[in-house]
Amino acid sequence: MKSRDELTDHFTRIWFSCPLFRTTCTYCCYLRNFCRPLSILSRLFDCYRGAAYLLFMAYEAFKDSGSAAKPLSQPSRPYFSLYRKGIVMNILNPKVSLFFLALLPQFVNQQANSSALQMLILEGVFILQAFLIFSAISFFAGKIAFYVVENHALARKFNLAKALLLALIGLQIAFSDQ
Structure with a gap:
């Protein structure tokens, strides 16, 4: 392994003997210093654009009259088809694989x-606890959905809560230090 002095000497020889290398390094330094403010502006623009979108969604949720969501008319699918779709989605979900590879071996x-x-x-x-929890969530969501869809006052309260949360998140993003 070369020492630091040998590497410095080697780099100095390349620097002075190869004008193309010297020009490329110089331009890379200029570009890096030129692009850094653009990168910061880009991140800043993305931050404010995201915050503005969240505030827009909050406004849309707030001005919603409280009309309850109507369920989409979808053709009825057999339960086994839905179960198979859920299994495929969980197998293809990288979070589940990472959980099994990173957390369980401990x-x-x-x-x-x-x-x-x-x-x-x-x-x-x-798998057993996930099946029980997701089955309970699905069962109760199905039971509660009929009540929520028909209750306009409850839908209005949900919309106000959604608007408040979206506005708070948007303002937090807009006024954060980063």
Whole structure:
């Protein structure tokens, strides 16, 4: 491995012997210094554009008259088809894979003989609890949906809460230090 002095000497020889290298490095330094303010302006513009969009969505939610959302007329699909679609979505979801790869191995006892069996048990517990929780959410969401769709006063309150949250998030983004 070369020492720092040898590398400096090597770079100096290249710098003075190759005008193309010297010109390229000089232009790269100029571009970096020129593009830095543009990058900051771009980030600033994106920040304010996002905040403005959130404030616009808050305004749209606020001015909504409270008319309840009408369910879309969709053809009825068999439950097994919906279940299969959910399984495919969970298999293709990278968050689930990252969870199994990054978090679960921490709970495996390395001194035990069967690490694979422990992982299978942990994965089974995760799948069981996810199935129970998502089934309960789906069941209660279906029951509550009929009440929410027909109740205009409740829909108006939801719209006001949504408008308030969107406005607060938009203002927080607009006035944050970054």
